[in-house]
Amino acid sequence: MYPKLFTPGKIGNLTLKNRAVMEPLAMGVAEPNQTIGEAYFEYLKQRADGGVAMIILENTRVDDQHGVAANCQMSVARDEHIAPLKKAVDMLHSKDVVVFTQLHHPGRETFSNLNSNEPVWSSSSKPCGVCQQETHEMTTEEVELVIDKFAQGARRSKEGGCDGVELHGAHGYLISQFLSPYTNQRKDRFGEDRFTFVKEIIEAIRKTCGEDYPIGMRLTVDELLALNGIKDYFKIEDGIQVCKRLESMKIAYINVSNGIYESFNSLSEPMTYHQGCRTPLIRQIKDNVNVPVIAVNMVKEPWFAEKMLEDNLVDFVGLGRAVVADPNWVKKAQEGKEDDINRCISCTYCFETLVSDTIAGKGPVKCAVNPIAGRETIYNFSNKDGNGRVVAVIGAGLAGMEAARVLAIRGFKPIILEKTSKVGGQINVANKPPEKNKINWIVDYETKQLEKLGVEVRLNTPATKEILQSLNPYAVIVATGAKSIKPSSIKGIDLPNVKTVEEALVLGKALSNLKVCVIGSGVSGLETAEALLENGNTVTVIEMMDKIGGNIYVQHYLDAMDRLSKYDVTYIDSTKLVEVKPKSIVVENVKDFKVSEIEADYIVLAMGIQSLNDTSIADGICDKVFLVGDAKTTGRIESSIRSAFEVAYNLN
Known part of the structure; x- marks a missing residue:
């Protein structure tokens, strides 16, 4: 079905069975001593079983003192890392997977508390605008020390059986810092020619590992800092020249990326970005070099991976978040089961939890649509002991559907009772703002799985005591969601010109060419504002806190404000709604x-939501009653799916 994707390809003397490469995403599943233990081993095994031809192991530490990105980060900084690495590599080789280690040093893009409580190291003393840590300009001797650490990391990778190594010269990490005029103002040889650092790393690796040991390069080919008002930075013209110099050094491949922490949405694109958004930059690299090109490009679906290859945009397709969301992405594509793929919806929750959880030492990264990711040893479905027992699930939103899916896998007989005529719950509203169509993918996936598993879904069926009694359920799972907050204390709140976010989005173009006040600047408020503006309305956003979007994760805030910047929006903070009148507030x-x-x-109310958590309907019918999703705790897609997954997985 996808002949280009499933044609073997060559990187140097290595043959890859297909064109799908698993990119190195930090997951925080290494052991506290940075070795590959059971958790990381199983994580890799499932992706290998899922059909990828090559796995580039996560950003792998080469420096324990000044190169730490996270505690549970894979490392090749010490000889003790070799044996566990070899065990994993041998397993991957047995599955016909080519393995490279990505050698990494974060430079200034990390935190002092992870790095000996000393200033973080970089090419110059300019701090990272995101991490904001005191930054030390490395001495010439320190640079040479780190070059040797890269070489020793490559040696350990080779002794661990890896087919090659990839240098992480992307996303603003140390190699990228030396390459960029934005972060390299040195006066020694590493500043006179900014390519010198990576050149000497490659030379040191070849001296240590042999001239023929493959070295690839992940490269930010454009830092994309123009929107930050910065003029002197690493641009695509620089990227092309660096790639040509790498080619002259007989690099094994170039793995194209873009952006740094300070242009973060360009390196970890949110939902509103399209598949293929990196195509123009990738094309300029591909047209200027002859070495194999790998690239991620917001690829979520097999047809687009095939198109990249058909267009000769790349030689190999990089899959990152796609195979976190579904480890069997490649296998399903090869078997013609695209509808079974649990597609990444680009919600960026993985990156959010990389910072909030993994770097902070609180556990592995979390995927919003795949609760198992990074927890493969915990959830293995060895507990298929449902024995046909009936479980009533009230509500067919994401939480209800996920609970039913997991219960069915375990051998229970879930029956979903949904009062409306459609599954999906609040997703049927959340998909209304511009460029939010990817959010439908998780409903599509859940629907497909419930069909395959033969789960009974009763639409237009409000749950009643009589229905529950007739089912005689072993357990009841309440997934009734939440409703918008509409404070009765506000005078005029029940006037017909007051709408909740849900009501406004459903009305769509019926609200056009009007003056609208949106009360609340959370994600739903800003997204609804954009939908209203798109329909020709004049919009004022009013927020009681002292900052617009103050509680929004930074990526979503930057994306929303960037999209709203093309409109004439009035923002008023530190202000609360007191009264609604027919033509004013x-x-x-x-x-x-x-x-x-x-x-x-x-007036559109975006003042938050409150749980619908009445469990009394099950009183006297069943002792095992559980709240899941927003009915339990209001949150986001990830918390709805995870809470439902865990209840269904652990039901006994």
């Missing part, structure tokens, strides 16, 4: 208590 500044009136045709 009364607001009060929470700092100086000044009251004012704003003209408005409609």
Whole structure:
């Protein structure tokens, strides 16, 4: 079905069975001593079984003192790492998978508390605008020391059986810092020619591992800092020249990327970005070099991977988040089972938890659509002991569907009771703002799995005591979701020109060419504002906190504000809604208590949601009653799916 994707390819003397390469994503599944233990081993095994031809192991530490990105980060900084690495590599080789280690040093893009509580090292003393750590300009001797650490990391990788190594020269890490005029203002040889650092690393590796040991390069070919108002940075013209110099050094391949931490949405694109958004930059590299080119390009679906190969854009397709979400992505594509792929929805929750959990030492990265990712040794479905026992699931939103899916795998007989005519719950509203169609993919996946598993879904069937009694359930799972907050204390809140976010989005173009006030600047408020603006409305966003979007994860905030910047939006912070009138609202500044009136045709409430968590319907019918999803705790897609997964997986 995808002849290009499943044609073997060559990297140097290595033959890859197909064109799918698993990119190195940090997952935080290594052991506390940075070796590959059972958790990381199983994580890799499942992706190998899933059909990828090559695995580039995660950003792998070469320096224990000044090169630490996270505690549970794979490392080749010490000889003790060799034996566990070899065990994993031997397993991957047995599955016909080519293995490279990605040698990594974060430079300034890390935190002092992870690095001997000393200033972080970099090419110059300019701190990272995101990490904001005191930064030490490495001496010439320190640079030479780190070059040797890269070489020794390559030696240990080779002794561990790896087919080659990849240098991480992307995303603003140390090699990238030396290459860029934005971060390299040195006066020694490593500043006079910014390519010298990576050149000497390659030379040191070849001296240590032999001239024929393959070395690849992950490279940010454009830092994309123009939107930050920065003029002197590493641009695509620089990227082309560096790639040509790498080619002259007989590099094994170039793995194209873009962006650094300070242009973060370009290196970890959120949902509103399209498959193929990196194509123009990749094309300029591919057209200028003859070495194999690998690239990630927001690939979520096999047809697009095939198109990249058909267009001669790449030689190999890089899959990152795609195979975190579904380890069997490649295998399903090869078997013509694309509809079975659990597609990554680009929600960036993995990157969010990389910072909040993994770097902070709180556990592995979390995937919103795949609760098993990074936890393969915990959830193995050895507990298929449902024995046909009936479980009533109330609600066919994401939580209800996920609970039913897991229960069915375990051998229970879940029956979903859904009061509306459609599955998906709040996703049927969340998909309405511009460029949010990927969010439908998780509903598509759940629907397909429930069909395959033969799960009974009763639409237009509100749960009643009578229905539950007739089912005689072993357990009841309440997945009734949540509703928008509509404070009764606000005068005029029940006027017909007051709508919740859900009501406004469903109305769509029926709300056009009006003056609308959106109350609340969380994700739903800003996304609804964009939908309203797209329909020709004039929008004012009012927020009680002292910052617009103050509680939004930074990637989503930057994306939302960037998209809203093309419109003339009025933002008012530190202000609360006091009263609604037919053609205006009364607001009060929470700092100086000044009251004012704003003209408005409609008012849209984005003031949060509250759980619908009444379990009394099961009283006297069943002792095993569980709340999942927003009915338990209001949250996001990940928390809804994970809470439902865990209840269903652990039901006994």
